[in-house]
Amino acid sequence: MSIPPSIADTASERSEERDLELLRSVASRDQRALEQLYRLYRRPLTQFLWRLQGGGGSVDEAINDTFWVVWRQAHRFRGDSRVSTWITGIAWRCAMSALRRNTHERTASGPAAEAQMLLATAEMAPQELEDRDQWLAHGLASLPLEQRATLELAYFLGHSCVEIAQIMECPVNTVKARMFQARLKLRNLLPTLDGSTGQTQSGGS
Amino acid sequence: MSQSQRGHRQTWDLIPWILNGTASVADREAAEAHLRECAACREELQFQRSVQTAVAAQPQLEPAEGWAGLQERLMNDAVLDSPHRASSRTFIGQRTARFAFTHNWWVGALAAMVVLEAWGIGALGLALWSSQPGARAPVYQTLAAKPATAASPTIRIVLAPTMTVGELQQLLYGTGLQAVGGPTEGGVWSLAHAGTSSQAATDAEVRALRANAAIRFAEAVGSAQ
Numbered sequence: 001m002s003i004p005p006s007i008a009d010t011a012s013e014r015s016e017e018r019d020l021e022l023l024r025s026v027a028s029r030d031q032r033a034l035e036q037l038y039r040l041y042r043r044p045l046t047q048f049l050w051r052l053q054g055g056g057g058s059v060d061e062a063i064n065d066t067f068w069v070v071w072r073q074a075h076r077f078r079g080d081s082r083v084s085t086w087i088t089g090i091a092w093r094c095a096m097s098a099l100r101r102n103t104h105e106r107t108a109s110g111p112a113a114e115a116q117m118l119l120a121t122a123e124m125a126p127q128e129l130e131d132r133d134q135w136l137a138h139g140l141a142s143l144p145l146e147q148r149a150t151l152e153l154a155y156f157l158g159h160s161c162v163e164i165a166q167i168m169e170c171p172v173n174t175v176k177a178r179m180f181q182a183r184l185k186l187r188n189l190l191p192t193l194d195g196s197t198g199q200t201q202s203g204g205s
Numbered sequence: 206m207s208q209s210q211r212g213h214r215q216t217w218d219l220i221p222w223i224l225n226g227t228a229s230v231a232d233r234e235a236a237e238a239h240l241r242e243c244a245a246c247r248e249e250l251q252f253q254r255s256v257q258t259a260v261a262a263q264p265q266l267e268p269a270e271g272w273a274g275l276q277e278r279l280m281n282d283a284v285l286d287s288p289h290r291a292s293s294r295t296f297i298g299q300r301t302a303r304f305a306f307t308h309n310w311w312v313g314a315l316a317a318m319v320v321l322e323a324w325g326i327g328a329l330g331l332a333l334w335s336s337q338p339g340a341r342a343p344v345y346q347t348l349a350a351k352p353a354t355a356a357s358p359t360i361r362i363v364l365a366p367t368m369t370v371g372e373l374q375q376l377l378y379g380t381g382l383q384a385v386g387g388p389t390e391g392g393v394w395s396l397a398h399a400g401t402s403s404q405a406a407t408d409a410e411v412r413a414l415r416a417n418a419a420i421r422f423a424e425a426v427g428s429a430q
Contacts, residue, residue: 031279035276038272038275039272042268047263047265047266059266059269060268060269060271063268063269064274064275064278065421067275068275068278068282068422069422071282072282072424097415097422101365101418101419101421133259133262136255136256137259137263140256140260151256151260152260154221154225155257155261156260156261158225158226158227159225160222160225161222163227176218179218179221183221183256186256
């Protein structure tokens with residue numbers, strides 16, 4: 001079985017140099033540099049935030065908030081992480097802030113955003129899910145927010161375990177535990193894939 | 206746990222990071238060696254690959270073109286950040302000019318008379334005042350200028366759209382903080398301490414404000430300078 005090659009190649013090094021240069025210009029109040037960063041990251045961050053909010057919420061506002069913070073905090077960037085990790089961390093905190101706000105606003109009138117999302121996916125009866133893609137979509141939507149975010153950050157945005165810990169401001173072991181739990185839940189939700197029996201307990205067996 | 210079991214567990218944990226290309230070379234080589242011998246790990250690698258594909262294949266939202274809105278917000282911030290509020294004075298001046306040209310001519314004429322009258326009274330007063338011995342230079346203060354007695358802003362916040370000014374006051378009651386500016390068109394409020402405060406106390410207040418669902422953003426002023 002083949003394993004894909006590492007992506008730590010010269011192309012990503014070049015894009016990091018470009019991002020660093022842009023962020024330096026942003027720190028010296030260059031709005032054109034901010035616009036370039038905005039255009040580079042708007043699309044992937046939109047997808048990431050949209051998925052975290054269960055296809056709802058105000059993603060545009062969160063993106064706007066993210067780059068507003070980038071503008072104000074660029075001078076504090078010390079190169080402890082990649083620029084993309086730093087920006088994604090800001091987007092994560094903006095999304096959490098928006099989610100808390102939405103949850104607060106809905107508390108009086110109905111279920112919280114996350115609970116609504118889970119209810120919507122739970123309404124899909126297993127027998128209605130015809131193929132693997134539907135099963136996986138159902139499984140992903142059923143994961144708790146932090147576990148789903150961990151999967152999205154690893155598989156959609158391509159961040160490393162250490163970078164995800166930086167983004168979510170948690171220990172590396174917490175990222176490992178979330179990834180472990182997410183994989184286990186998906187395994188147990190999707191028992192018939194590839195003829196496997198599911199109910200995998202762990203990788204330690 | 207035997208060496209073989211440890212290798213199995215390590216490989217199992219590494220699979221997502223091998224798939225997304227972020228595992229180290231050493232980890233990849235160790236995992237490859239184990240994968241050659243372990244059918245369960247090969248099956249898990251295949252399963253995670255389908256999860257990775259499913260994550261990538263989810264519906265996508267076309268991003269909105271929001272740069273203009275962000276730019277407007279930055280401009281509003283620039284107005285707030287200006288130490289002498291020069292821009293806000295210009296803005297008020299522009300509004301006065303627009304008022305004079307867009308209303309009926311007699312309103313303009315009346316306004317002109319009031320201005321002339323005020324100027325006349327002012328000139329008379331100035332003449333009387335300057336004739337007094339030992340008179341000092343007058344101190345003028347525009348409406349837009351920050352009152353000399355007001356505390357310097359230490360925190361800036363943006364409220365959730367549903368939050369009212371009354372609710373903000375209620376929130377600040379008992380915290381030692383008071384609103385000393387805002388909101389700008391971008392919705393930025395400036396808060397200041399009624400008395401003296403340390404950086405640590407300001408940081409704690411920022412954290413407390415961030416934890417409040419009705420506060421969209423909170424940051425220490427010094428941190429953004």
